[in-house]
Amino acid sequence: MNRRRILTPQRLLGIAMAGAILSGCVTSRVENIRENTTGIGAGEGIVIMAKSYHLGNETEAKFIACVGNSIGSGSTGLRVVPNTEFVDALFPWFEPRTAPAETKGLPTLMSRPGVAEKIKEKGIRYVVWLDGDTDKVAGGGSMSCAAGPGGGGCFGFAWWQNDSNYEADVWDLAGLEDAGTVSADVSGTSFLPAIVIPIPLIARTQNKACNALADQLKLFIISDEAV
């Protein structure tokens, strides 16, 4: 009796919809360019930062949090220092206005009073600067919905394409140099067909870009591959 209750048509429809939502199709390309050898020791950590909005960067805060969480999780997870903690500890040198835009500013930064000591105290080996965002680049279709005393429903078809393009610049604070760049370009088209009930087929490009970028960053940092 219990089994029959579990397999009601409504529940089956819910499972089918959940499956459809999760099955959004995306294409992705992840690349890295290595400038210097990397590697990370015991007790060393990284911090994930967004490039300054003073420079026009629009990287979403939730994307930065997602990359940080992904890099820090799993058996090969790295120690990720929360960026608010890092920025506060080094105030005012990593504010959007004052943060160095290029590695050539690192020697000046490290010579400021207390900066090198604070970075050592926090155990920060790498600063990862994220740039990029997710945009809706195309869309179309039409859908109309109506509701009346006897019920309601939708009919039509809509689609849209999202592109998530992100780049992570890895700075090595030990060598005061640019270790390299990892980028993730993910494109996906979402569909919303509706015959009475709309069934969303969502392409989760940002989530895919987050996971792809985080996995590649982890490999990039722990790898001792020569240039």
Place this chain on the structure above:
Amino acid sequence: MSLRLKTSIATLVVIGIAGCGGAKVTLHNPTIPKPLIDQLPLSVAARYPAVFDNFVHEEQVIGKEKWSIDLGRANRILFTQLFGSMFTEFRVIDNEVNPQDLEFDALIEPSIDAFEFSVPSQSQTDDFAVWIRYRIKIFDKDGIQIANWPIAAYGKSQSTTFSTDEALQRAAVLAMRDAAALIILQMDKSTGISKLRGTNVQQTSPPSVTPVHEDIALQTAAEEIPDESS
């Protein structure tokens, strides 16, 4: 019309009106972290305008909602923390006190020239943005104005990450931190305050704080003091 239907309609109207009402946001005494800098060897006093104790800004988005942000004492707290970290000796004086009766190297009078913000419905983005224009006047111990320095600060926060209230609060706090960073980097260069060193403190060289982003941070300089005698 049944009582239940009337109640439902009234509830919907109230919700509709509330939905168009914008929001009132209050900053609860935000603080800035202790800056990693060398202090300037100066004895400095600061005098704040009354508005620093209760600053409220309202903005009506045309045809849409009305927003209000209450900074309360946030500006007084910001400048007290900031100057307390920047100078070896610092105190806040009341407006009733005659500065000539006190000993100091410099008197600083910060004020707010303008405060603006934009909400997502205006900018067609997910961002709340806050602009603050502060003005910093510096007087020597004889009461002669030596600098009149306008600074523009900016903060931005995304509404997709925070609730709308939190996003506007955060944008305001980021703008105040931006002002603090700019003052730390540029104050001596733009106003020459370290030249006012007197006999109150030991003479040492002031630290050089050249911004890493010189192109951004150097967009500010003290205005010439108008000749009031003409």
